[in-house]
Amino acid sequence: MKLAFIGLGVMGFPMAAHxxxxxxQVCVYNRSLEKAQAWAQAQGGTFADTPAAAAKEADIVMVCVGNDDDVRSVVYGEEGVFAGMxxxxxxxxxxxxxxxxxEELSAAAQKLGLRFIDAPVSGGQLGAENGALTIMIGGDENEVNEAAPVLSAYGKKVTRLGPVGAGQRCKMVNQICVIGAVQGIAEGLMIANKAGLDIPTLIDVLAGGAAQSWQLENRxxxxxxxxxDFGFAxxxxxxxxGICLDEAKQQGLSLPLTEQVYQVYEQLLAQGFGRYDSSVVIKDLVAKAK
Structure with a gap:
């Protein structure tokens, strides 16, 4: 198929390569043109200098950028993907x-005679590089079925959760579960290190029981x-x-653990740890223990 991929960060670069x-036939766009040129040279695809140009004649356009505003910046406007699709x-x-x-993008696409699905991913940089991502999708069943064989190039598990927006809400649940595990491991390690336990042995023992998780075995x-100095920043x-908390507020829900860890990250970002792996939450506990 003729495809376009917008955004060549640590995830997008290998996903487009797959x-x-x-x-x-893949045409890529990246805010840094040099990175798009490097991708095209390495992979044998093509690049464009605007999202619209990359999307021209594409059957499917993938976007993988930073946040809501970043998505709007590459989708809307005279040079956005909607203009070229x-x-x-x-x-x-x-x-x-x-x-x-x-939901906003789906409505806008429909007015233009286009189609849309939300498909956030989980698995991090390593999952993207290995073509082993979990892809959570919200959208029309027929459109998801059309996209799934293409997305399987980098997704080992491609699943529709429901209508547009369901993929993003599934990703929210994913992130809440991840930080719950990470925060729990961080607190457990405080006791383990203080007690002088052998950490490799500890991990091996816990991995054989109910505490087993990807975070335990990998972080x-x-x-x-x-x-x-790796992983998901x-x-x-x-x-x-922040997205999870906004959604919870809209639904009239309270998420105390998510709120607590969100504030911990806020403090860590202020201390310059924004680019560190998200497991850096343990630094907050170490600092408080001193």
Missing amino acids: LQQAGH KKGALLVDHTTTSASLA AQTMSDDKF AQWMHKDL
Whole structure:
């Protein structure tokens, strides 16, 4: 198929590469033109200097940028993807955004004779590089079925949750569960380190019981070793939790743990830890213990 991919960050760069390697014709756009040129040279695809130009004649356009405003900046306007998409083409937004933005984009696309699904992903940079992401989708069943074979180039699990917005709400639940696990591991490690427990042995034991999780097996040791120069950045988790809290407010719900960890990230970002892996929450506990 003829595809366009907008946004070549740590996730988008390998995701677009998987599409090209799967035999599709991929044209990319990135705010930094040099990165788009480098991708095209490495992968054999093409690049464009505007989102509209990249989207021209594409059957499906994928977007993977930072936040709601970033999505709007590449979708709307004379140089946005909507301006370049052909009638009937499908826009797939992989960005983690508010559900309300997904609903807004769906309505705008429909007025233009276009189609839209929201499809946030989980699995981080490693999942993107290995083509093993979990993709959570909201949208019309027929459109999801059309996109799924294409998305399987980088998604090991591609699942429709419901109508437009359902994918984003599923991602909210994902992020809340992730930070619950990370915060719990951080607090547990405080006791483990204070007691002088052997961390590799501890992880091995816990991984065989009810405490087992991806976060435990992939982040407990690095948290104990004070290593955070990889993974999903704290600044993005802070952004995602803000979306969760906004959604909860709209639904009249209280999320005390999410609120607490959101505030911890806010403090860590102010201290310059925004680019560190989101497991950096343990630094807050270490500082308070001194």
